[in-house]
Ligand SMILES: Nc1ncnc2c1ncn2[C@@H]1O[C@H](COP(=O)(O)OP(=O)(O)OP(=O)(O)O)[C@@H](O)[C@H]1O
């Protein structure tokens with residue numbers, strides 16, 4: 001029989017789970033010092049008694065505090081919470097021998113912890129001068145209750161739940177009332193899917209399942225169902241696995257004027273809920289005063305007993321206390337039964353519905369319906385504690401979110417984690433289920449992925465949330481970050497590996513912490529409130545790292561594990577996926593439901609920080625990455641990290657160089673990292689502009705090594721072509737196709753220089769191509785001068801700290817004369833002047849002023865004496881040209897940030913506000929002093945155009961395309977002129 005099999009198997013698995021839990025505690029206790037246990041937060045050492053009193057049901061409650069006389073004002077940070085079972089020990093340790101008794105935490109604050117003791121062992125009392133240790137214990141109350149429920153289920157013969165049990169074990173088909181009574185909805189706002197679920201629940205005789213995906217108003221629906229049941233005169237027992245979920249229902253039902261009663265220790269309830277607790281109602285009842293008096297008497301007797309040292313007198317007090325407690329219990333019992341009977345809806349946690357609690361005062365047939373919310377997060381055995389009390393059950397939840405936490409992997413694998421809800425859907429399919437399909441939480445861009453991957457594409461976003469964004473919140477500025485619902489920050493190839501810790505459950509990634517922190521900064525700077533942001537990570541270690549970094553600055557921001565955030569929502573969610581490794585291992589992340597939960601907490605914005613290269617190895621995570629790439633904005637982590645470039649991208653291509661050429665230090669710079677151009681660029685894409693974005697994005701997956709390899713082989717390929725051309729005397733020149741990108745052209749340029757060939761680029765944009773030809777007659781190949789070779793070691797020292805640059809970006813100059821440092825210096829002087837002129841123009845064009853330019857004064861013009869530039873300068877009277885070309889060269893080579901020497905040849909970014917090239921550490925406007933301009937610019941554009949480009953990074957870069965084209969064209973024509981003048985000059989020489 002299915003039932004018996006289920007019970008015996010589940011009992012076995014529960015035992016296994018229990019043992020795993022005990023084992024864990026034992027490992028702590030045996031192998032870890034008390035001090036370390038305290039550091040882990042599961043132990044509190046050397047506390048003193050603050051006070052002692054009698055609480056509800058005659059429990060003794062003691063308040064423990066740190067040793068104030070020694071100056072300890074607050075408890076060490078710990079993981080104790082209300083409801084935890086704790087052992088209290090004498091200060092010699094935390095062993096079984098030193099245990100005084102066990103109790104339950106009722107309250108915890110920074111300054112003290114309160115513990116209630118159900119039955120203090122005879123004579124056990126606490127010395128007000130003594131010191132005590134507290135240790136969290138594995139809670140076996142839950143296990144005992146579940147076991148008892150399973151055994152009761154197994155032995156169930158007749159009772160209210162008989163036919164329900166048959167249905168739930170497949171022995172009878174679920175049935176429904178043939179006709180529904182006409183009814184009116186209490187909540188007129190319900191959507192169609194919610195109404196359908198309510199009607200269905202009312203119509204079913206034994207079982208109805210309400211499947212509520214994230215944000216679909218599951219609780220709203222459950223509340224309506226309960227109100228309808230009450231209207232029909234049913235008594236309802238309503239449960240959920242967590243106190244929070246129960247409290248939520250209490251609040252909502254109370255608002256609808258239902259007569260509710262909340263069971264459970266008041267210390268475990270939200271403050272706003274406490275007035276609905278049994279204690280509170282009891283305190284208002286007629287018996288309250290009598291009960292209070294009895295309690296006082298007990299307290300008095302306790303004090304009296306302590307003062308007496310004589311055995312006989314103590315005995316008298318003990319007897320008196322016993323009598324008083326008995327009377328207290330009798331009075332309370334009568335009062336409780338009365339209160340319970342008059343409530344329409346009794347609410348508790350699943351395990352709180354046990355019959356060793358107040359419910360034991362009710363007759364077996366009292367309840368008609370049992371409603372279990374968040375059913376997919378509960379162990380089935382915990383559901384049976386309540387289910388045995390009624391003839392009909394309504395189960396609500398989402399089995400596509402996380403199942404209950406289970407310590408024993410094997411028990412989970414053998415089926416302990418299968419929830420009742422999921423099991424029933426497996427048995428009966430959709431016939432017992434109604435799914436809610438309108439969601440009221442997420443921007444549709446966030447929802448679509450979850451809908452497609454988890455809910456058969458059935459979800460639709462309600463119009464009130466469909467398009468909502470962070471920028472729509474009051475006080476939030478409209479910037480890129482607040483205007484996109486989906487932001488993927490990709491760390492692939494950035495070297496931000498996870499920490500290498502063997503423990504599968506504890507993984508951390510400091511690099512991701514830094515990026516999260518930077519993103520939080522931009523969100524909060526844009527006006528998003530910290531309390532509206534959740535930072536979520538799947539691993540506790542990462543949560544700790546994130547808290548360390550962020551909590552002090554943003555105390556109101558919630559930083560939690562995915563599992564700890566289930567059932568919640570926030571306007572903005574920042575998710576750090578942590579895993580980044582060569583093996584592509586995702587481990588714990590491979591639980592699809594965990595990722596589903598994490599993403600669907602977000603209302604208006606989700607940012608995912610992850611290494612797409614690693615997480616793509618998992619199909620479900622890949623679908624998320626793909627979705628975000630497709631409809632969201634994608635950035636590379638390069639954009640966020642300082643100092644990453646020098647660390648990860650200093651490369652040496654010495655092996656690809658030949659010695660024959662006149663390689664200037666500028667060219668050496670060029671050698672460093674060609675091929676990274678695409679990767680370094682802002683890989684921002686929007687829905688309007690996602691082709692380029694995803695290309696870039698894909699590109700960024702290639703690792704540094706691979707790029708380097710590709711680069712070498714490309715180099716060899718082109719070089720071979722050029723060498724073949726050189727052998728073929730019939731060929732006048734070698735034109736490379738326009739399909740060559742800037743990087744390819746850079747290689748051609750380099751090879752031509754090495755082989756002493758002339759090279760020239762023509763055309764614009766996509767039509768641009770480079771041609772190589774033989775040098776005219778006997779044009780001398782430039783040898784590096786002595787001076788140059790010497791200074792090559794420290795070439796950058798010579799260059800000034802701020803290097804202005806015109807707007808030529810990532811496009812290498814088509815031709816480059818060999819220059820020496822002196823020449824450069826002189827040209828720099830000229831450039832200063834040129835730039836000042838440009839400045840004036842720019843100011844007119846846009847309201848943005850380069851931050852640090854024009855500060856250096858030109859010391860006057862001097863003619864250069866040696867080097868190729870000399871020839872060029874002589875040949876081209878317009879000395880604007882020298883400035884131009886060297887500015888281009890310079891702009892393309894070194895970061896403009898003060899003292900930064902990072903090459904920006906291929907990894908550079910142009911700042912549109914100051915028109916200078918920066919390395920990836922310094923390109924962010926805020927970093928190098930253009931922050932205010934960026935902000936005001938963003939605001940200006942928005943107010944002017946009324947829209948914000950989601951991936952506005954792209955647009956911004958081409959903001960000044962005219963200028964770029966203008967400069968390029970100017971350079972090209974100058975180069976052509978130069979080439980022809982050179983020819984004529986050489987001819988003159990020859991003749
Ligand atoms: N029919 C409706 N019309 C408008 N808003 C609704 C409707 N149903 C639910 N909502 C809103 O959706 C939000 C979530 O609803 P509710 O609290 O019932 O869901 P929940 O059960 O807590 O969440 P979840 O569905 O994620 O479990 C609430 O803000 C609620 O006001």
Ligand SMILES: [Zn+2]
Nearest residue numbers: 911913914930
């Ligand atoms: Zn700038």
Ligand SMILES: [Zn+2]
Nearest residue numbers: 895900919922
């Ligand atoms: Zn820099």
